[in-house]
Amino acid sequence: MTVNDLVSSLPLTVVAGHDRLTAPVTGGYVSDLLSNVMGFAAPGNVWVTMQGHQNIVAVASLAGLAAVVVAGGAAPEPETVAKAEAEGVVLLTSPLTSFELVGQLYRSGVKGQ
């Protein structure tokens, strides 16, 4: 399964990293505490969060994540989008709440870890 498979089947909008959607997805993680994500998200994960701060890009890059989804209809800050483009991090948004989105991801075959 790739990021592109998820984008084409779920309510997800690509905000940055259009050229990296072929990355394979290994699983998923959800948290709004970036300190926690740094410790527990696995490489290749899709990470669902409400944080739109630019630090999410560095965390995704550090952890080697396949994509970050800013959920709940929240808008990532402009610096976040620019940073994601610059660092080649796939940044997505979704109007769904974190809960609903994680449910749909799980049903699509994305599991924890």
Add this chain to the structure above:
Amino acid sequence: MRRFVADLHVHTVLSPCAAVEMTPRNIVWHAARHGIDIVAITDHNAGDNVPAALAAAKGTDVTVLPGMEVETKEEVHLVVLFEKLRQLFAWEEIVAAHRSGRMNDPDKFGAQFVVDAEDNLVAVKEEMLLASLTLSLKETCDKVNALGGLVIASHVDRPAYSVLSQLGFIPPGLALTAVEVSRRVARADAARRFPAIGGLPVVTASDAHMIEDFLAGPKVAFNLEEPTLAEIRQALYNENSRGVVL
């Protein structure tokens, strides 16, 4: 030059989580009797009890600094401090325009009392203060600095509401003057235990919600000519012979 003991993070009865004994008058009274020279009044997202604290400190040796503990939209707590009341008033206007709009439930969260310098009840603050503003961390730092204030990241060692818990690390280029560690960490150990602090100055403060914590909680001592925020800023950066004394 002399040594001033400062507590840069103290809550009053305006904070829903603070004990009713935390009136501005009582805080100043205890500060005067226990050698606490400088007290910053830092209630959650509001500054309504600062005027009473300034009035209560008149004629004492205690210096009150106008301040606030701000919760940004990332749920990061920041202590913001000002030299003058009018700067705090300008900041309060910005804060008021960035509240969630929710009202406090005193039964669940605690009451939020505005009082005068004689402990009389002036008003009950209706807005929910224990909630994030719609201001980002960067916007808060930039706006406080533009008003002439300074920003200290609250209790960065704690697992909640700290810039490190919420955002993993301190974003580069952020206009932070210092970071605060809680009583759980010695000031001297902070940079080693939390490398993400980088080269920022470290302070400790009581973050008191009760008089007992105000008296027993950690403080920081500065070598200053006068007890002003401008001098504290110099002391944090060891400028003009000002400095932090352990």
